[in-house]
Amino acid sequence: xxxxxxxxxxxxxxxxxxxxxxxxxxxxxxxxxxxxxxxxxxxxxxxxxxxxxxxxxxxxxxxxxxxxxxxxxxxxxxxxxxxxxxxxxxxxxxxxxxxxxxxxxxxxxxxxxxxxxxxxxxxxxxxxxxxxxxxxxxxxxxxxxxxxxxxxxxxxxxxxxxxxxxxxxxxxxxxx
Amino acid sequence: xxxxxxxxxxxxxxxxxxxxxxxxxxxxxxxxxxxxxxxxxxxxxxxxxxxxxxxxxxxxxxxxxxxxxxxxxxxxxxxxxxxxxxxxxxxxxxxxxxxxxxxxxxxxxxxxxxxxxxxxxxxxxxxxxxxxxxxxxxxxxxxxxxxxxxxxxxxxxxxxxxxxxxxxxxxxxxxx
Numbered sequence: 498x499x500x501x502x503x504x505x506x507x508x509x510x511x512x513x514x515x516x517x518x519x520x521x522x523x524x525x526x527x528x529x530x531x532x533x534x535x536x537x538x539x540x541x542x543x544x545x546x547x548x549x550x551x552x553x554x555x556x557x558x559x560x561x562x563x564x565x566x567x568x569x570x571x572x573x574x575x576x577x578x579x580x581x582x583x584x585x586x587x588x589x590x591x592x593x594x595x596x597x598x599x600x601x602x603x604x605x606x607x608x609x610x611x612x613x614x615x616x617x618x619x620x621x622x623x624x625x626x627x628x629x630x631x632x633x634x635x636x637x638x639x640x641x642x643x644x645x646x647x648x649x650x651x652x653x654x655x656x657x658x659x660x661x662x663x664x665x666x667x668x669x670x671x672x673x
Numbered sequence: 674x675x676x677x678x679x680x681x682x683x684x685x686x687x688x689x690x691x692x693x694x695x696x697x698x699x700x701x702x703x704x705x706x707x708x709x710x711x712x713x714x715x716x717x718x719x720x721x722x723x724x725x726x727x728x729x730x731x732x733x734x735x736x737x738x739x740x741x742x743x744x745x746x747x748x749x750x751x752x753x754x755x756x757x758x759x760x761x762x763x764x765x766x767x768x769x770x771x772x773x774x775x776x777x778x779x780x781x782x783x784x785x786x787x788x789x790x791x792x793x794x795x796x797x798x799x800x801x802x803x804x805x806x807x808x809x810x811x812x813x814x815x816x817x818x819x820x821x822x823x824x825x826x827x828x829x830x831x832x833x834x835x836x837x838x839x840x841x842x843x844x845x846x847x848x849x
Binding site for chain 1: 689693707708712716730733741744752757762763783
């Protein structure tokens, strides 16, 4: 983790109390996107970390994960697969349902995307409780893919997301 | 419009009947993303078209617009602003409500993003009826921004989306 990049990222995350539910704290990462130089440096830092790894596809997690995964796929000249909320990916999908801090959620992915055991890098903006990343790892594996690592811009270590992801590599550019 | 790129794009859009509602035809653009070379060529074609224009920010429309807008923002070294479905962008947003083929929808954007009259390129995957792009143009203008153009990967001319967008430039890479 580059200390200087980590500091710049942390400076560009805004905390909003009691959103989306009372008692939760929302982290707004949009200031990172708005700063062209920082956004570029984030994508380049991911690229530097993963450019020599055996990766077939970048998987982005809806919706903010799309922002970083698409730019990284472009940078690394790799294909990209979106993992989406239900009902967005006709026709043949694999689905997983999982628990969040505020209820349940579900995610889907095109089953055929991982045919032949594709190696996948999962990308999201934030690692909080780890529930979403855990669900995506299981989803990709159920669909026949191999998860190489999970890459996130920011992690919140106090929420202990890595506890749910002990069977895989997690790469975070900054901690909050 | 490059004929060869347009043909490759069209070959990578799958039509799915009666989705998301009976009578509608869904266009699945995920095969474009999955083809690393084509995805790169799409982003480069947008970059070539807009690199010398006076643009301050790239605006991506949730959710598939995020995929192309984020890669383009990275490529052009510009900041990116997400236009999102309601309730995703705390705290201070500008909202618009608009009619779609299957009911109403709403979009929001951070009001402060356009302070000082920023010039904006709007990016989405698909131009169909034009309702979403129209809503985004109005939203950006209400928030104080100036819309330079709308860029879409694919347009469907039979749905006459450009009729709703006569007051602006639309750049499409392919037609279906």
